[in-house]
Amino acid sequence: MTNALKKIYIGLIIFFLYAPIGTLMVLSFNASKARTKWGGFTFKWYAALFENEEILSALFNTMLIALLSALAATLIGTVACIAMTGMKRRTKSIMMGITNIPMLNAEIVTGISLMLLYISLGIKFGIGTILLSHITFNIPYVILSVMPRMKQLNPSTYEAALDLGASHTTAFFKVVLPDLTPGILSGFLMAFTMSLDDFIITHFTKGIGVDTLSTKIYTEVKKGIKPEMYALSTIIFVTVLALLLLVNLSPEKKEQK
Amino acid sequence: MTSNNKKKWLSAPYALWSAVFIIIPLCMIFYYGLTDKTGAFTLDNIVAITTVGHAKALRLSILLSLACTLVCFLLAYPLAMILANKKGNKHQFIILVFILPMWMNFLLRTLAWQTLLEKNGVINNVLTFLGIPNIKIINTPAAIVLGMVYNFLPFMVLPLYNALSKIDENVINAARDLGAGAVYTFIRITLPLSVPGIISGITMVFVPALTTFVISALLGGSKLLLIGDVIEQEFTRASNWHLGSGLSIVLMVFILFNMILSAVFDKDGEGSML
Structure with a gap:
């Protein structure tokens, strides 16, 4: 060509x-x-x-959920990545397998499975349930962004920091974390975007009267979009x-x- | 030693999270799908897939999602090859171009296709202006496939691009040096080496296409029901969670097959999306 x-x-x-x-x-x-x-x-x-005001409140909900779910997913996901490096191969591949479930599973199945969970636990549907669901489907995106960075890490730098008298915590924050930052940031952004654009899972896990932009648009489709x-x-x-x-x-x- | 023990402890939050929000919810689907309203064991909800309406919806879903996967593959492979050949690290830029549309709501973007495809829509106005016969694809299976391709194309492009850009150029050069033609090199070297990306792309496109319910509702009119539409209605309108769960179990058989496929062909995650 x-x-x-x-x-x-x-x-x-x-x-x-x-x-x-x-x-x-x-x-x-x-x-x-x-x-x-x-x-x-x-x-x-x-x-x-x-x-x-209806649209503005839906916008507020959407942004709030996207921000909080991306933050929570980034924290849980990054910690999980660090934990997984110390694991046996077998345990690690089981963990990665479970991580892949929300990525590969159909959104409608994830949505209804979470809905059934909340119903049987008696959790009231609302912002909270949407948030929990979004954290769940966001974690894999963070793990998949951070994991490659984790693999590129040079373990010697961490050991060198320890040899030079740094504590585990200092060595982690001064040496390991800066190397992971690009992966963490792109994971966060990815998670934020996915949460913002989600309709299907929100549709099944939202309560009556609570709307994000997606669900608001969906209800407007029949009447005509404003x-x-x-x-x-x-x-x-x-x-x-x-x-x-x-x-x-x-x-x-x-x-x- | 202590650091390894600490690390194990660090995995607890995620392990707990995935148990509560991934594993248990899936078990709930099986529980609901395999019981009736009284809680007694039954296979009726699964056998329900064979009733005429449900079987028809499933058949249409499979057909359209296969078409969508094929079109995505044919569009994405040349694109991924062109992008992978570009010099310099364009990785970030390419991800941006394909992720950026997601900042405009998925439903609105799909609705925009209505505006474009409608009888008096933008495309037909342009065609009339040019003196070309109008297209009539809104509310047909073709419009649904177009909507699917539009929404899921990035999920095919990104894994293919990742797999193709990991191929060592020297391998290709070696094949050419040894006298292989461009086509032969492609069939024997490039294509086999990109299999992890192909499989991952197929999985990432086929599953959402098979199970969508929004795209068909927006572009297919009310007459074309996909299996996703049926399940959604069981949950939101009919409130028959047992039947909805049973039909979801049937869907999960297809999804499971896809997961196994990607686990076998893409062991190292070479065709991953990010």
Whole structure:
């Protein structure tokens, strides 16, 4: 394949992935409520968004759950990775096997299995149950991000720190943790994103009256999506895009090249 | 020694967590699936898959998810090869491009396809403008497959890319030096070495496609029911958890088969997604 063809192919796939996103962005400026009619350019949905308390509370729930579940999953997952390095091969592969279950299992099965668990334990459905479920499906993403870093670690540096008089704790925080940080960060980001985008598991584990953006959109599908929702998604998407560009174009990264 | 003992203790939180939130919930599905409302043992909930409606939904699900997996593979393999050949470490960038869309809600992105595909939708407007006959795929199985491919393509691209970029270039160069043509090198070297990625990609796409219920609801109209739709309705509308669990056990047979497949072919996690 020639270079031009390759670029066209990559371009087409990226177009395929981002066409719906572009569509939603255009719709957020559409004065007409109909999805297929262009009624002129407007900012009114953006203004309406900040007065729509239902959407704002769903946004708050979504962000709260994403943040807390990603933090908890990062902590549990990273500790688990450290623990697994000291394990026998057999125990370790059993642990990794269990870690893979939420990744490979169908979301609908994970969702209903957790729902049945909460029902039989008598836990009240609400933010708490969503949070517990999100932590559960987020941990594997953290473990899979941190584990490769763990394998690359040079055990001699840790031992050297100990020889030089550092305590186990100091050696860990000063020597091991900095090496793991990139893996931990990408695991956290991955977990945050997955939580934010989840619908299926939230659908089965949420209580009545509690909504995240996903479940709110799902209930709106039949009545017609409120254009404020498009405005909100556009804001979120553009913010993330800008942040990512900023991080990736920062001077620090350039020096590494 | 002490440090190893400490490490063992560190595994306790996760071990406990996975026991309570992964293992026990799965056992609950089996408990509900194998009992009736009085709590007596029964196989009725599993045998229920053979009733006409359920069997039809399962058949359609398998058919569409196979189609989706095949299309994803055919689209993703050349893409992963191109990306893996690029010089420099593009790993982060590639993950970003494929993960970024997830920041726009999954339901909204799928709904956007409705806008694009509808009878008076964007694509048909463009086609009319160009004088090309319109497409009629909304509310057909084809639209569901398109929605699946759209949502699950990253899960095929990332493992393939990871497996392909791990292939030592020298192995390929050696094959070429020894006189193998480009096609022969691909069939005998590149393809076999990327098997872990292929298997992992197939697993990661096939399972969510087989079990989805949202995509079919959004793009397939109300007449096309997938097995995921049936199970979801048993839980949310019919509140027949026993039947829903029984049908889930049937689904889990397929999932288990996939897990074994990936355990056998991808022992070292070479085709992992991240």
